[in-house]
Amino acid sequence: MNIKAIRGMQDLLPDQKEIYRYIEDVLRRVLSAYGYREIGLPVIESTQLFSRLVGEATDIVEKEMYTFDDRNGDSITLRPEGTAGCVRAAQENGLLFNQVQRLWYAGPMFRYERPQKGRYRQFEQIGAECFGMPGPDVDVELLLMTHRMWKTLGIAEHLTLELNSMGSLSARQRYTRSLVEYLEARKEDLDKDSQRRITSNPLRILDSKDEGTRDVLKEAPLITDYLDDESRQQFDQICGLLDQAQLAYRINPFIVRGLDYYNKTVFEWTTQSLGAQGTVCAGGRYDGLVEEVGGKPTPAVGFALGMDRLALMLGEKFEFQASADVYIASLGDGARRHALLLAEELRDSCPARTVIAHCGEGKFKSQMKKADQSGALMAIIIGEDEVERGEVSIKHLREGGDQISMDAVKVKEYVRKMLTKE
Numbered sequence: 001m002n003i004k005a006i007r008g009m010q011d012l013l014p015d016q017k018e019i020y021r022y023i024e025d026v027l028r029r030v031l032s033a034y035g036y037r038e039i040g041l042p043v044i045e046s047t048q049l050f051s052r053l054v055g056e057a058t059d060i061v062e063k064e065m066y067t068f069d070d071r072n073g074d075s076i077t078l079r080p081e082g083t084a085g086c087v088r089a090a091q092e093n094g095l096l097f098n099q100v101q102r103l104w105y106a107g108p109m110f111r112y113e114r115p116q117k118g119r120y121r122q123f124e125q126i127g128a129e130c131f132g133m134p135g136p137d138v139d140v141e142l143l144l145m146t147h148r149m150w151k152t153l154g155i156a157e158h159l160t161l162e163l164n165s166m167g168s169l170s171a172r173q174r175y176t177r178s179l180v181e182y183l184e185a186r187k188e189d190l191d192k193d194s195q196r197r198i199t200s201n202p203l204r205i206l207d208s209k210d211e212g213t214r215d216v217l218k219e220a221p222l223i224t225d226y227l228d229d230e231s232r233q234q235f236d237q238i239c240g241l242l243d244q245a246q247l248a249y250r251i252n253p254f255i256v257r258g259l260d261y262y263n264k265t266v267f268e269w270t271t272q273s274l275g276a277q278g279t280v281c282a283g284g285r286y287d288g289l290v291e292e293v294g295g296k297p298t299p300a301v302g303f304a305l306g307m308d309r310l311a312l313m314l315g316e317k318f319e320f321q322a323s324a325d326v327y328i329a330s331l332g333d334g335a336r337r338h339a340l341l342l343a344e345e346l347r348d349s350c351p352a353r354t355v356i357a358h359c360g361e362g363k364f365k366s367q368m369k370k371a372d373q374s375g376a377l378m379a380i381i382i383g384e385d386e387v388e389r390g391e392v393s394i395k396h397l398r399e400g401g402d403q404i405s406m407d408a409v410k411v412k413e414y415v416r417k418m419l420t421k422e
């Protein structure tokens, strides 16, 4: 039997996983610098949560969710995104009553999309959600935080911030009516998907990649012309603050996002360097969502970034660090026993260091090759003769120089000194 991974699911091999870990470590520090605290959320939620909060007519809910009945017959769904669960958890656990919360989460999300480079059916997001502040200051803070993330990762010059306002619910409804009217009159020039969406989800047509549809959209009404006064004012303030902070952005009235919960600010960070899947981070304001789960009106804003896409961007310039510090080579049963015990003692005295003891057979020559490949700074060599004499040999692998012999009792202290000198 040749059992393979399920389509769209990736194995992250150690070289890849190292990049993910690095990105998460960097981002964790940035999030903490802005006062965000991590929250752990379930991977499975009730199906209703997503259909209500993300929206019945969205692509995600219509055709991309992993939904099934559990053994009790309840409909459950592998989370396609993190905001709905975070809102539910914050409300359910009383985190939102008269207080501001800055929360972040990381983990896998699941969407039954067509897999390609940068788009998977299981993918990793880091998301941040801020509850209790109406903006515009916190919206700008969030954008500055994402920008700091790119700077810290060294990829800021490859990313562009695209910004829009979706206005209030009523402004959006007025805009949608005009858009539908405009598109109905030109229906035959639209692609099949967009024709269908005129009735189901007209705003998504703005995202269409079809050339004919894009031509029709050139003259279409723009949401910017339909904003209510409050949203327009807030959008202007956000742009002003970004100018002051010297964070460059591009206003893109076609950004309306694929999830139904947004109002006012929406944004995407995009790159040219990933081909078709160029959005690495996206988010916006969603002031009505807490009420959807039974809470009091609570302003909220957040974003999620795609770890897999960031890892693809970083992959090319990432230098893999082989991780060992000490490699113990040994030949013969007695020597191997010594090596095993010495490795344990070194791990006790230098807990932050990596000690690899060669296991199994193998000539010294091939063991020393493995020691070199492991990235270790030094090799400890133990043969049967050395065991008899109560000695070990040490070779510094990165500095050259001869092998030195040493009393087996003193080696632990010697290694500790060498490693802490580093």
Ligand code: HAM
Pocket: 080, 081, 082, 083, 084, 111, 113, 118, 119, 120, 121, 122, 123, 124, 125, 127, 128, 129, 258, 259, 279, 280, 281, 282, 283, 284, 286, 301, 302, 303, 304, 305, 306, 307, 308, 309
């Ligand atoms: P989203 O735009 O659906 O928003 O996803 C956010 C990011 O996740 C995308 O920009 C992309 O980088 C990554 N992503 C999405 N789908 C895939 C996929 N199939 N494969 C790889 N990466 C993917 C949300 O999920 C909202 N919850 C964001 C948010 C938080 N809004 C407010 N708060």
